[in-house]
Amino acid sequence: MFFEGSEKKAQIVVKDKKISLLDDITDDFWTAFVQCCNAQILSSIRNDDCKAFLLSESSLFVWHDRLLILTCGNTRLVHSVEFFIQHIGMDKIKQVIYQRKNEYFSHAQPSSFGDDIKLLGQYVMGKAYRFGELDSHHNYIFHQDNSFQADKLDKTYELLAYQISDRASEKLTTVGLTAQEIRQFLQLDKFFADFTLDDFVFDPFGYSVNAIKGKEYLTIHVTPQANSSYVSIESNINLIKIAADFLAILAPKSFDLLSFNDFDFANLTDEFIPKNYVSKSLVSEHLSNNYFVCFANYILPQKKFMQATVLDLAGENHAL
Template sequence: MFFEGAEKRIEIVVDEFTSNLRELGDLFWKTALAKAGASVLSTTSNDCCDAYVLSESSLFVWKNKILLITCGNTSLIDTSVQILESVGVNHLKWFSYQRKSELYAHLQTSRFEDDVIRLKQYIDGHAYRVGHLDGHHHYLFYSEPLPSLQRFSALQMYHIKGGLADYLLSEQQHKSHILTQLQLDSLLPQFKFDDWLFSPCGYSINGIYQDDYITMHITPQEPTSYVSIETNLADIQRVFNIFSFMLNIFNPGSWDVIGFNAHLPAGGMGSSVPLAQCRLALNNKDNLYITQYRELACEQLAPVELLL
């Protein structure tokens, strides 16, 4: 069974004159998410944020901000337009749309270029591609308004292997065991978690503490296994430690580290070699950092006896 793990991501920040976004209500999100082909599976909340585990990734809603991540063949652009029309573009302080290159792009409902054409009917902005077109790459469209001062760090892992990867494909999975292996409750003891185990495989988890969030999505199917983890934690060393731990337990063949106004050091991310890196200055305050890594591999040679 193939599932496209590559994600699409929107972030919307509104001004202080907009009504509390958390009051949009369940019916609004049910209708908006249906346009993308997604639905709500589970919800958790605190005083600052509502976090939704979706049939395809996650949604987080704060008083003045929305973060929506979808994967698979979802049409996130349709949901984006619904939100923009409901909130009103005159109240936008910041809008960004990111999309990672898909393995089977021809199965998607639109191309990034098509999405940007639709968005520009509502928002002025700039569009970029980071990475080679014939390899895996990242797209970004962002709006013109004032600097966002938003922050997030993301780790995207490809071709996982080892004990945990095998377990995630087994028939006897249980989400409590997966959570124990991830050790998120130890790494982030103050966070409240909400997770979901898909059938026959696949796993998603959200965590929130005050304004902070972490979200993780696992697509373990071969030959396109993929794991993503994202957080807005301000402590870069803590983020580095979490990412390093995840690299150790998932043992990916390659991975990307992405930072928006958060720059993780290029060295020390597992046993690896950086293949490429980019710093994209979006304005005088906001920067996007992307570094691509590949696992260090050493071929084990078998001696061949020569019968002379």
């Protein structure tokens, strides 16, 4: 069984003197917003600073002055961005950022990054970048090119793990596994004990969790199937400093790190990333919207030959 865990991501910053996304927008709007990309809201949690929606296809976070949405599978997130622009209006929007990473089977997607930014270009002038090599892990980022300047303290981190160990995959595909058991396996209480958590176990396999504390957020999405395993972790807490813990649990064959506005990225990765992982790609760029973006791809060198994967010619096989 195959599921495309790789996510698309959008962040929209609004003029908070004109609108509060947390106070002025109803849940009916957010329901319609996520339905535009063929996702549904499963549940939500809220505090005074943030509301987090757990989706059938990843997560939506809403603060007073911005939103962050991630969707996986075959969603077309750009349609939700278009919906937001059309209903809220560009006069209330400071900045639009749209991001998309390489997929396992990109040909099965309803659109490409190029298709998506062509649509966005009807509403905003922007710049686009690729972080990473085209024939390896890479991340595309499009941002509105205007006078917006991000605060240097506005930091986010992404840890994207591929081909998790057999042990982790077998644990996370155990029939009847509960959300509490997955929380324990991922050791979420170790670093996020004082966060409010909202999670969901998908049938037959898969797990998502949102966590919030004040303005801080964490989201984890797990696609555990051995043939396409993928785990994404995103937060505005420094994930580089705790990356070794997640890597010890998941033991992926490769992973990506992406940071916005961590100017100490090189020193932090040198200090906290286990030495058995080798850096394959390092890219940084200071965007005109004042975000300093760093991307690194790490691999675990293989010391043993593996057997070839036998393909099912009679069944549905996306790899073919």
